[in-house]
Amino acid sequence: xxxxxxxxxxxxxxxxxxxxxxxxxxxxxxxxxxxxxxxxxxxxxxxxxxxxxxxxxxxxxxxxxxxxxxxxxxxxxxxxxxxxxxxxxxxxxxxxxxxxxxxxxxxxxxxxxxxxxxxxxxxxxxxxxxxxxxxxxxxxxxxxxxxxxxxxxxxxxxxxxxxxxxxxxxxxxxxxxxxxxxxxxxxxxxxxxxxxxxxxxxxxxxxxxxxxxx
Amino acid sequence: xxxxxxxxxxxxxxxxxxxxxxxxxxxxxxxxxxxxxxxxxxxxxxxxxxxxxxxxxxxxxxxxxxxxxxxxxxxxxxxxxxxxxxxxxxxxxxxxxxxxxxxxxxxxxxxxxxxxxxxxx
Amino acid sequence: xxxxxxxxxxxxxxxxxxxxxxxxxxxxxxxxxxxxxxxxxxxxxxxxxxxxxxxxxxxxxxxxxxxxxxxxxxxxxxxxxxxxxxxxxxxxxxxxxxxxxxxxxxxxxxxxxxxxxxxxxxxxxxxxxxxxxxxxxxxxxxxxxxxxxxxxxxxxxxxxxxxxxxxxxxxxxxxxxxxxxx
Numbered sequence: 095x096x097x098x099x100x101x102x103x104x105x106x107x108x109x110x111x112x113x114x115x116x117x118x119x120x121x122x123x124x125x126x127x128x129x130x131x132x133x134x135x136x137x138x139x140x141x142x143x144x145x146x147x148x149x150x151x152x153x154x155x156x157x158x159x160x161x162x163x164x165x166x167x168x169x170x171x172x173x174x175x176x177x178x179x180x181x182x183x184x185x186x187x188x189x190x191x192x193x194x195x196x197x198x199x200x201x202x203x204x205x206x207x208x209x210x211x212x213x214x215x216x217x218x219x220x221x222x223x224x225x226x227x228x229x230x231x232x233x234x235x236x237x238x239x240x241x242x243x244x245x246x247x248x249x250x251x252x253x254x255x256x257x258x259x260x261x262x263x264x265x266x267x268x269x270x271x272x273x274x275x276x277x278x279x280x281x282x283x284x285x286x287x288x289x290x291x292x293x294x295x296x297x298x299x300x301x302x303x304x305x306x307x308x
Numbered sequence: 309x310x311x312x313x314x315x316x317x318x319x320x321x322x323x324x325x326x327x328x329x330x331x332x333x334x335x336x337x338x339x340x341x342x343x344x345x346x347x348x349x350x351x352x353x354x355x356x357x358x359x360x361x362x363x364x365x366x367x368x369x370x371x372x373x374x375x376x377x378x379x380x381x382x383x384x385x386x387x388x389x390x391x392x393x394x395x396x397x398x399x400x401x402x403x404x405x406x407x408x409x410x411x412x413x414x415x416x417x418x419x420x421x422x423x424x425x426x427x428x429x
Numbered sequence: 430x431x432x433x434x435x436x437x438x439x440x441x442x443x444x445x446x447x448x449x450x451x452x453x454x455x456x457x458x459x460x461x462x463x464x465x466x467x468x469x470x471x472x473x474x475x476x477x478x479x480x481x482x483x484x485x486x487x488x489x490x491x492x493x494x495x496x497x498x499x500x501x502x503x504x505x506x507x508x509x510x511x512x513x514x515x516x517x518x519x520x521x522x523x524x525x526x527x528x529x530x531x532x533x534x535x536x537x538x539x540x541x542x543x544x545x546x547x548x549x550x551x552x553x554x555x556x557x558x559x560x561x562x563x564x565x566x567x568x569x570x571x572x573x574x575x576x577x578x579x580x581x582x583x584x585x586x587x588x589x590x591x592x593x594x595x596x597x598x599x600x601x602x603x604x605x606x607x608x609x610x611x
Contacts, residue, residue, distance in 0.1 A: 236454060
């Protein structure tokens with residue numbers, strides 16, 4: 095889940111500017127969260143993670159899985175519902191399991207959606223936007239000079255670095271949105287993505303838990 | 309690098325909060341055990357702490373078990389004499405209510421202390 | 430007898446805005462480092478990213494401090510790609526709770542509580558807020574089980590970080606130059 099420091103093309107090879115991606119992500123979010131079947135969510139997560147990988151983000155599968163398992167385990171601690179199986183003497187109950195899966199998938203799904211719908215060159219308008227831009231500028235500056243930090247002289251080296259930075263007040267921050275307008279192909283892809291997920295949600299309104307059962 | 313009195317107080321406050329949470333999380337497990345409802349090959353577990361109403365299907369029909377104010381009781385059952393309905397509500401580990409005709413068995417288990425009981429079944 | 434803080438905060442203007450941006454960027458940098466530290470338990474928080482806020486407590490007024498916190502949280506969310514998720518919410522709630530507690534402590538106690546105590550209080554508020562949120566949103570009643578280790582670890586790391594912050598504040602030429610109004 096590290097930043098996309100290498101490839102800045104983003105999704106669809108730059109066919110969609112940061113703001114369009116952001117809107118798509120924001121629209122996807124409620125469709126995903128309102129849908130309550132854990133297995134369907136699992137499929138959606140795979141899709142989102144795929145999109146995330148396609149846009150250059152590094153995905154730490156192990157970490158994600160671990161977090162998910164952890165959340166489910168926590169919810170299983172208090173047994174509720176029909177006992178499905180017993181692991182090491184502890185009962186795994188249906189209601190607790192579903193609750194845990196829903197929460198775990200919610201977290202993972204949200205992170206995945208964020209990852210492909212947010213680009214670091216997203217411009218937030220207004221004075222705050224300017225501050226964020228400048229902040230990111232300083233961040234990159236510090237990053238590029240991080241070798242100067244000496245573990246044996248921690249305070250001193252950091253202090254020096256900061257003193258050095260004081261001079262760089264140049265407002266050269268503005269990375270700006272590097273992509274042009276949305277291409278028709280890009281727009282179509284995003285619209286299809288959002289529409290598909292909403293369709294899935296609406297389907298579950300009529301037919302709840304299509305994959306989960308019960 | 310010298311810590312002042314208030315620093316120590318802040319640290320003590322933190323420790324106190326940790327202690328409070330420990331008591332709450334670990335010792336508090338004793339109160340309110342779980343209710344286990346069994347019928348045929350199925351088992352359900354519910355916490356006594358949350359009010360709910362569950363319907364359990366047995367060979368004769370539906371037995372209704374209600375959890376309310378930390379106690380569990382059978383409020384309706386398709387058996388002829390309704391002995392189970394008349395049994396008093398259970399709340400302590402080891403207590404049970406049974407509807408033999410409908411093969412429904414309701415019992416309270418403590419949290420971890422009663423684990424051997426479970427596996428003995 | 431309340432000893433007033435003798436160091437005046439930085440005056441409003443471009444210098445202050447720049448400092449806010451710098452601190453925001455610094456926080457972001459530190460959170461990246463924290464992110465890279467291998468953690469046996471995924472939800473462990475070390476809170477290195479709070480150092481800039483600790484140090485800036487005496488330099489900036491409350492509004493600007495909150496801005497730094499906002500920058501830290503939003504920046505983290507953007508770069509790690511979790512801006513629209515529970516993680517962001519947790520980060521935000523924790524950071525703001527911590528900032529509130531630290532500012533309150535500083536205003537109330539002045540120099541009678543070193544940055545160590547301030548940091549510990551900040552961590553206490555932040556972690557308690559986050560655990561409560563976790564109880565609501567993610568873990569259910571099971572959340573209380575990790576509360577004690579989570580909080581105690583947080584206290585220990587906050588105490589260590591606070592110590593570092595005090596040392597830094599004492600020996601930093603950068604801070605000195607800021608106060609002189611470079």
